[in-house]
Amino acid sequence: MDISQFSLLDLFRVEAEAQAQVLTSGLLALERDSAAADQLEACMRAAHSLKGAARIVGLHAGVRVAHAMEDCFVAAQGGRLTLRKKPIDLLLGATDLLARIAHTLEADIDQWEGEKRRDIDSCLASLAGILTEEGNGSPGEGLSASPVPVQEGAGEDAEQGTAGVSRERRASDRVLRVTAENLNRLLSLAGESLVESRWVKPFAESMLRLKRLHHHLGKTLESAREAAPERLAAADAAQEALVEAQRLVTECEDLLAQRLVELEMFDRRSFNLAHRLYDEALACRMRPFADGVQGLPRMVRDLAHTLGRDVKLEIVGGTTQVDRDILARLDAPLGHLLRNALDHGIEPADVRRAAGKPAEGVIQVEARHSAGALQIIVSDDGRGVDLEKLREAVVARNLTTREASRALSEAELLEFLFLPGFSMKGTVSDVSGRGVGLDAVQDMVKEVHGTVRVSSQPGKGMRFQLQLPVTLSVVRTLLAEIAGEPYAFPLAYIVRALKLSPEKIALLEGRQHFEFDGRQIGLVTARQVLAAHAPAAAGGELPVIVIGDHDHTYGLVVDRFLGERELVVQPLDAQLGKIKDIAAAALMEDGAPVLIVDADDMIRSMDRLVSGGRLDSVPRGSDANQKRRKRVLVVDDSLTVRELERKLIGNGGFDVEVAIDGMDGWNAVRTGHFNLVVTDIDMPRMDGIELVTLINKDASLKSVPVIIVSYKDRDEDRQRGLEAGAAYYLTKGSFHDETLLQAVIDLIGGPEA
Numbered sequence: 001m002d003i004s005q006f007s008l009l010d011l012f013r014v015e016a017e018a019q020a021q022v023l024t025s026g027l028l029a030l031e032r033d034s035a036a037a038d039q040l041e042a043c044m045r046a047a048h049s050l051k052g053a054a055r056i057v058g059l060h061a062g063v064r065v066a067h068a069m070e071d072c073f074v075a076a077q078g079g080r081l082t083l084r085k086k087p088i089d090l091l092l093g094a095t096d097l098l099a100r101i102a103h104t105l106e107a108d109i110d111q112w113e114g115e116k117r118r119d120i121d122s123c124l125a126s127l128a129g130i131l132t133e134e135g136n137g138s139p140g141e142g143l144s145a146s147p148v149p150v151q152e153g154a155g156e157d158a159e160q161g162t163a164g165v166s167r168e169r170r171a172s173d174r175v176l177r178v179t180a181e182n183l184n185r186l187l188s189l190a191g192e193s194l195v196e197s198r199w200v201k202p203f204a205e206s207m208l209r210l211k212r213l214h215h216h217l218g219k220t221l222e223s224a225r226e227a228a229p230e231r232l233a234a235a236d237a238a239q240e241a242l243v244e245a246q247r248l249v250t251e252c253e254d255l256l257a258q259r260l261v262e263l264e265m266f267d268r269r270s271f272n273l274a275h276r277l278y279d280e281a282l283a284c285r286m287r288p289f290a291d292g293v294q295g296l297p298r299m300v301r302d303l304a305h306t307l308g309r310d311v312k313l314e315i316v317g318g319t320t321q322v323d324r325d326i327l328a329r330l331d332a333p334l335g336h337l338l339r340n341a342l343d344h345g346i347e348p349a350d351v352r353r354a355a356g357k358p359a360e361g362v363i364q365v366e367a368r369h370s371a372g373a374l375q376i377i378v379s380d381d382g383r384g385v386d387l388e389k390l391r392e393a394v395v396a397r398n399l400t401t402r403e404a405s406r407a408l409s410e411a412e413l414l415e416f417l418f419l420p421g422f423s424m425k426g427t428v429s430d431v432s433g434r435g436v437g438l439d440a441v442q443d444m445v446k447e448v449h450g451t452v453r454v455s456s457q458p459g460k461g462m463r464f465q466l467q468l469p470v471t472l473s474v475v476r477t478l479l480a481e482i483a484g485e486p487y488a489f490p491l492a493y494i495v496r497a498l499k500l501s502p503e504k505i506a507l508l509e510g511r512q513h514f515e516f517d518g519r520q521i522g523l524v525t526a527r528q529v530l531a532a533h534a535p536a537a538a539g540g541e542l543p544v545i546v547i548g549d550h551d552h553t554y555g556l557v558v559d560r561f562l563g564e565r566e567l568v569v570q571p572l573d574a575q576l577g578k579i580k581d582i583a584a585a586a587l588m589e590d591g592a593p594v595l596i597v598d599a600d601d602m603i604r605s606m607d608r609l610v611s612g613g614r615l616d617s618v619p620r621g622s623d624a625n626q627k628r629r630k631r632v633l634v635v636d637d638s639l640t641v642r643e644l645e646r647k648l649i650g651n652g653g654f655d656v657e658v659a660i661d662g663m664d665g666w667n668a669v670r671t672g673h674f675n676l677v678v679t680d681i682d683m684p685r686m687d688g689i690e691l692v693t694l695i696n697k698d699a700s701l702k703s704v705p706v707i708i709v710s711y712k713d714r715d716e717d718r719q720r721g722l723e724a725g726a727a728y729y730l731t732k733g734s735f736h737d738e739t740l741l742q743a744v745i746d747l748i749g750g751p752e753a
Contacts, residue, residue, distance in 0.1 A: 008057045008644060015053050015639040016062075016102035019046040023069075023095045024298045027088050031301075034076075034083045044073035045684065050098060052711055053640040056732070061120050062101045068127045069094050075131055087130045092298070094123050190274075190281035190568075278568075283321070285473060289367035290318030292327035296338060300363065303342050310349050310360045311342060317367035322374060323471035326448055330376065333441040337378040337464055338363060340438065345382030345462055355459065357381065369470065373450075376466040385456040387413055397422070414454045418442040441466075448472065449492030473569055475586075475596065479562035480545060483532035486594045487558075488567055488586060489545055493599035495553065497561065499541035505618065511610070512618050514555060516546060523555045524606045528616045530581060542618065547599055554606045557618050569596065581605055629655040629751050631672070632744065635665030635679040635691065636709075641732065645678060645709065645740065652741045653751030662686025666694055674704060675748045678740070681710040681721065689724045696725035705747040709740065 026043040029036055047070040054062030069091060075081035083091075097119060297313050304311040322330075346361035353359055366377040391405045394416050400408070416422055420439040441464075445452045450468035469475075469492075477488035478497055496516070504514050505523065512523040523544070526532075544555045567586035572579065583598035609615050632654045636642040642658050650656045657672070659665035663685040669677060677695065681688040688708055695701045705727040710717065713731045721729045728743045 008640060011640045011643045012053050012057045012059065012062075013102045016050060016099060018639070019050050020095050020099050021294050022046040024092065025294065027083075027091055027095070028297050028301060030076075030083045031085065031088045037077075040073060040076055040083075044070060044077070047073060048682075049638050052732070053638050054101075056640055056644065059101055059104070061116075062098060064120060065094055065098055065101065065123060068124050072127055072131065081131060090123075090126045090130060092302075094127065097123050186281045186284065190278040282471060282473060285324055285471060286321035287324050287327055288318060289320040289322050289327070290315065292322065292330050293318075293334065293365060295331075296334060296365065299335065300338055300342065303339065304346075307342060308348060309342060309346050311346055312360055312362050313338075314362060314364045315366075316364060320367040320369060320374070321470075322367065323469075323473065325472045326374070326468055329444050329448065333444045333466070334365065334376070334378065336438065336441050338365075341378065341380040341382060341462065345380040345384070347383055374468045374470050376468065377463065378466075379461060379463040381461040384458045384460055384462050385414065385417075386458055387456075390414070390416065393422075410456075411453075414456065417454065418452070449475075449490055474566060475569055476564065476566050477596065478545065479565050479588075479594065480526070480543065480558040481560045481562055482526045482530060482558050484559075486562055486588065486592070487526075487530075488565065488594050488596045489547070490596065490599060491564070493547050495546040495548065497543075497545050500544045500555070500557075501541055511615060514544075516553075516555070519553070521546065521553055521555045522606075522610060522615075523557060523618050524609065525557045525616055525618055526559075528609065529556070529602060529605050548603050552603050552607060554603065556602075556606075567594070567596065629653065630675040630748055631655045631657065632676045632678060633657050633659060633665060633668055633672075633674045635659045635662065635668075635677065635683070635688070637661045637680065637683040641680070641709075648738075648740055649678070649744055652744065654744065655751075662688060662691045665691055669695060669701060669704065670698075676744060677704060677706045678744075679706060679708060681708060681712060681717070689720060692721070692724040692726050707740070707743055707747070 023043055023046050026039040026046070029039045030043070033039075047066050051063050051066035051070060054060075054066060072081060072087065072091060076083055081087065100119075293315055296315070300311060300313040341363050346363070347355070347357075349359040352361065361381060363380045364378070366375075366379075368375050368377075387410060390413050391408070394400055394408075394413065395402050395405050399416060399419070405413075418438045418441070422439075442452055445466055445468065448468055450466060452467070453465045454462065455465075456462045475488075476491045478491060478494055479486050479488055481487075500514055506513050506515075506520075513520040514523060515521075526545075543558050543561050545558060546553065546555050548554055565588070567588075570585045570587065572582070572585055581598055581602045582595050583601075584596045586594050586596055588594050632649050634642055634645045634649065634656060635658075636645065637660060642660075646656045646658055657668065657674075659668045661683040662679070665677070665679060666686060668674075677691075679688040679691055688710070692706050692708065695704060695706060702725075706725065707728040707730060708721040708726045709730045709732055710721070711732050718729045727747055730740060730743060
């Protein structure tokens with residue numbers, strides 16, 4: 001994201017979303033293991049960060065709720081509160097309430113102190129109640145139903161009490177913010193580099209042909225001299241010239257052979273380097289599968305409680321790398337599949353026990369790479385599908401006759417589940433019954449050129465397997481020449497590529513067809529679809545690409561096949577708009593452009609030609625003078641605070657970079673030149689005091705001044721920071737004036753270096 005123009009409230013929303021996910025994940029883990037100290041620490045830190053950020057933006061309702069949650073986590077750490085189902089429910093509800101508060105419009109902030117006060121008071125009273133029930137005595141100030149102001153520094157001592165939790169300090173964990181557009185451009189350039197590296201091979205082949213010509217010329221000269229010895233003897237000068245010419249040809253041939261060897265070595269190195277560059281660029285587009293399924297455990301947990309099911313969700317392969325575009329599309333399909341498993345598959349606990357199963361059902365979501373594709377498998381150990389009931393449902397909806405249904409295999413029967421509006425549930429609820437789930441799954445899979453298969457074992461469970469491309473940035477295609485130009489057809493849409501004999505073409509109702517897998521397939525010329533000039537008379541077999549699905553399948557006649565290629569997708573300029581029958585472009589090995597066909601659009605174009613009766617017959621500057629600015633590093637684990645400091649200092653003309661915690665800041669200050677560091681104290685992995693100490697101990701960095709900005713305003717905190725080597729110690733209340741910027745100017749002067 002480009003957050004430079006975000007308001008503080010916008011930044012708080014972003015931070016609230018991230019911290020809400022931390023809270024949700026931690027609470028779900030604590031529900032299964034209330035003794036998970038690391039999860040409890042993460043939850044408390046998230047609540048504390050939200051409290052501070054809400055105070056910065058003036059969301060006092062958010063401060064009160066976050067502080068109340070923090071009190072609960074402190075009580076849990078002290079053993080005064082056990083996080084069972086009820087406390088977890090209330091804390092999850094408070095997390096949702098914080099998310100609602102965060103998404104309040106700026107003009108409506110006061111509503112949380114007015115008409116929406118009931119929601120806040122109810123939440124605080126509930127959280128206070130669980131502490132009282134556990135025998136904790138009087139609830140903390142944050143749990144009071146009255147709007148008592150929250151005191152600065154509350155909760156800090158409790159955080160210090162958990163400072164013994166181990167911190168990972170791996171330099172490789174540094175995170176940089178890069179926009180998706182930057183990554184796409186990088187990948188595009190890497191793809192061009194890969195294409196350019198392939199130019200050497202055809203050039204080397206042409207030089208090899210030149211070497212053969214040289215060799216042939218030498219043989220010709222030798223033959224000429226041997227064929228006419230008497231004439232050559234009479235002309236000594238001519239003979240000497242011929243010998244010299246033959247010597248030069250031999251020398252040229254040897255030199256050419258030597259250079260060919262060198263060129264071949266360069267070709268291998270160049271291609272290897274370009275391929276590594278492309279792989280690294282492609283890896284930048286990938287995200288762990290776990291990033292896209294963070295909301296699923298909460299959804300399964302809440303829905304299972306609503307349906308009265310006891311269910312455990314297992315996510316396998318969370319580190320599997322997935323293209324970010326595909327990952328973004330997986331959320332809705334996976335939600336449909338999980339709701340389907342919960343409502344249709346997993347039985348109530350008593351039914352499971354009677355069937356000899358554990359009372360707790362298991363739903364598993366697995367991601368893995370297999371055979372160059374991404375496989376997402378959603379399975380459950382529920383009741384599965386009764387094939388006979390499914391057969392009856394298909395007949396009842398007049399989708400087939402009873403006689404024909406008897407001949408359908410299990411796989412064919414299960415395919416009916418993906419039809420729009422098809423459901424085996426007799427009643428409609430807010431969970432399922434409308435038949436709009438599995439067809440949405442199939443639509444998404446088709447959009448990314450993948451496949452979905454389903455299998456069922458009655459009484460044992462169901463299994464959905466989605467096979468998707470690893471990335472949308474690379475596409476495997478069949479190249480075909482049409483009217484003298486190459487076009488790329490994605491393999492995912494091709495049923496078959498074949499050579500068709502003219503005698504196999506039949507004329508049915510005025511249209512040309514051929515028999516394919518027991519069906520009559522209509523023939524259409526690619527030149528007509530693409531509005532190219534009329535095709536030349538065909539001679540011999542016709543190259544045909546069979547594309548489409550069961551309802552709309554066509555044989556597309558092209559001029560000739562050019563082979564299979566793996567192409568790097570290059571999006572077309574948005575100013576061109578949607579180009580009929582074309583999806584994108586790519587570059588071939590020789591740098592020539594090739595258009596990638598939009599198969600769905602082309603099928604629609606062929607449908608229109610057929611329905612309109614218009615089918616043709618198939619014939620047989622430099623920035624050196626710019627002034628450098630002084631650089632400041634801002635280190636804070638709160639996005640809201642971090643961005644506010646960046647804007648305050650940046651508006652003063654300084655070049656500002658940010659780091660997300662102490663370890664990130666230490667890595668940044670070691671590897672980049674900064675004139676000043678501004679840091680918080682309480683941060684994960686490495687706190688601000690340790691960061692200041694490390695900077696002052698490093699001979700190359702100890703001249704860099706450090707400003708500490710913290711909520712802590714106690715004398716001992718100030719003394720601790722200054723003794724560690726900080727030049728200034730400011731409280732975060734100074735944000736609302738120019739104190740921070742003035743401190744920066746006092747230490748390093750104006751912004752120009």
